[in-house]
Amino acid sequence: xxxxxxxxxxxxxxxxxxxxxxxxxxxxxxxxxxxxxxxxxxxxxxxxxxxxxxxxxxxxxxxxxxxxxxxxxxxxxxxxxxxxxxxxxxxxxxxxxxxxxxxxxxxxxxxxxxxxxxxxxxxxxxxxxxxxxxxxxxxxxxxxxxxxxxxxxxxxxxxxxxxxxxxxxxxxxxxxxxxxxxxxxxxxxxxxxxxxxxxxxxxxxxxxx
Amino acid sequence: xxxxxxxxxxxxxxxxxxxxxxxxxxxxxxxxxxxxxxxxxxxxxxxxxxxxxxxxxxxxxxxxxxxxxxxxxxxxxxxxxxxxxxxxxxxxxxxxxxxxxxxxxxxxxxxxxxxxxxxxxxxxxxxxxxxxxxxxxxxxxxxxxxxxxxxxxxxxxxxxxxxxxxxxxxxxxxxxxxxxxxxxxxxxxxxxxxxxxxxxxxxxxxxxx
Numbered sequence: 001x002x003x004x005x006x007x008x009x010x011x012x013x014x015x016x017x018x019x020x021x022x023x024x025x026x027x028x029x030x031x032x033x034x035x036x037x038x039x040x041x042x043x044x045x046x047x048x049x050x051x052x053x054x055x056x057x058x059x060x061x062x063x064x065x066x067x068x069x070x071x072x073x074x075x076x077x078x079x080x081x082x083x084x085x086x087x088x089x090x091x092x093x094x095x096x097x098x099x100x101x102x103x104x105x106x107x108x109x110x111x112x113x114x115x116x117x118x119x120x121x122x123x124x125x126x127x128x129x130x131x132x133x134x135x136x137x138x139x140x141x142x143x144x145x146x147x148x149x150x151x152x153x154x155x156x157x158x159x160x161x162x163x164x165x166x167x168x169x170x171x172x173x174x175x176x177x178x179x180x181x182x183x184x185x186x187x188x189x190x191x192x193x194x195x196x197x198x199x200x201x202x203x204x205x206x207x208x209x
Numbered sequence: 210x211x212x213x214x215x216x217x218x219x220x221x222x223x224x225x226x227x228x229x230x231x232x233x234x235x236x237x238x239x240x241x242x243x244x245x246x247x248x249x250x251x252x253x254x255x256x257x258x259x260x261x262x263x264x265x266x267x268x269x270x271x272x273x274x275x276x277x278x279x280x281x282x283x284x285x286x287x288x289x290x291x292x293x294x295x296x297x298x299x300x301x302x303x304x305x306x307x308x309x310x311x312x313x314x315x316x317x318x319x320x321x322x323x324x325x326x327x328x329x330x331x332x333x334x335x336x337x338x339x340x341x342x343x344x345x346x347x348x349x350x351x352x353x354x355x356x357x358x359x360x361x362x363x364x365x366x367x368x369x370x371x372x373x374x375x376x377x378x379x380x381x382x383x384x385x386x387x388x389x390x391x392x393x394x395x396x397x398x399x400x401x402x403x404x405x406x407x408x409x410x411x412x413x414x415x416x417x418x
Binding site: 124159162163165166167168169180183184186187188190191192195196 | 333374396397400
């Protein structure tokens with residue numbers, strides 16, 4: 001049975017290694033998945049060699065603002081005077097075809113996507129020491145109060161962000177992070193909700209004939 | 210970091226092969242998991258060779274009814290004049306110790322457990338043809354109306370049950386079913402909720418010292 005693809009959102013603190021993990025995931029020969037990387041739209045000028053529709057959808061400012069107006073973007077942001085965003089249509093078409101679409105975006109964008117597509121799979125890529133929070137807290141006696149306060153503050157902020165995501169994947173090594181993400185996606189394809197949605201859809205399609 | 214164990218409930222239609230899959234899962238050397246099979250309580254007489262606390266907790270009828278009264282059972286049923294049930298305390302103790310506890314029970318029991326422990330992992334073991342529902346429906350022109358009606362009825366009943374579960378695992382082969390269950394458990398251990406619960410718990414424990 002052909003099942004609907006997943007929208008997979010990989011996000012996390014800046015500098016955690018999202019791009020590296022995404023590239024390694026795409027390079028892995030994982031026969032069950034056909035990952036597609038969602039092509040973003042932008043108003044910035046193409047750089048030499050960049051291809052429209054492959055690297056980005058290059059749009060005029062007025063075109064981009066019309067897409068915002070018409071709610072045709074899953075998320076968008078303005079950065080150094082240019083817009084960047086994720087076109088909704090591409091994601092919908094590809095998942096309908098049974099393909100898993102991958103977004104690798106910053107935390108703010110991920111939370112926008114979550115509001116629009118809550119049934120996506122939201123993965124928080126965590127710095128390698130986040131899972132050691134417990135021992136860091138337990139061993140706090142060995143550090144100055146200032147260091148401890150800073151750590152606790154950082155931990156609190158990271159936890160706050162994480163609560164919005166479905167899964168936490170520690171990036172202690174790229175290979176391990178990739179394996180964990182593959183495991184998550186395999187399991188997500190076995191979720192009852194997704195299975196039932198697909199069957200109900202096939203009933204409905206039958207009825208239309 | 211030591212994380213809390215999972216309560217894993219494997220259930221499905223009678224005759225689907227729950228026992229075989231469970232035994233194969235336990236026999237598999239899967240280093241990350243320490244599966245424990247939850248010992249049931251019963252009022253029936255021990256058979257020769259059965260050990261109290263290993264095969265069953267053998268109880269008097271009055272003891273069992275007191276456990277029902279005090280809500281110390283995750284689920285129970287009466288069968289041929291004897292009670293059978295799952296003691297709550299064992300499941301709680303083992304998961305606190307970071308062990309995954311496995312229940313292999315009938316559908317009615319599973320739904321009772323779900324009401325008491327909704328954060329368990331509920332897996333529906335499906336007969337091998339359930340995932341072919343779509344093609345069965347599409348190809349219905351080749352069968353008599355009676356056969357089709359019967360199939361549709363069966364499909365509806367199975368779907369109805371499945372909606373209560375988190376995952377659907379097809380038992381097309383025992384090895385594949387075991388692999389899928391392992392994948393689900395690996396992914397469940399990466400769930401943000403479980404991760405955050407563990408951290409929050411460690412904060413609280415710190416506060417108590």
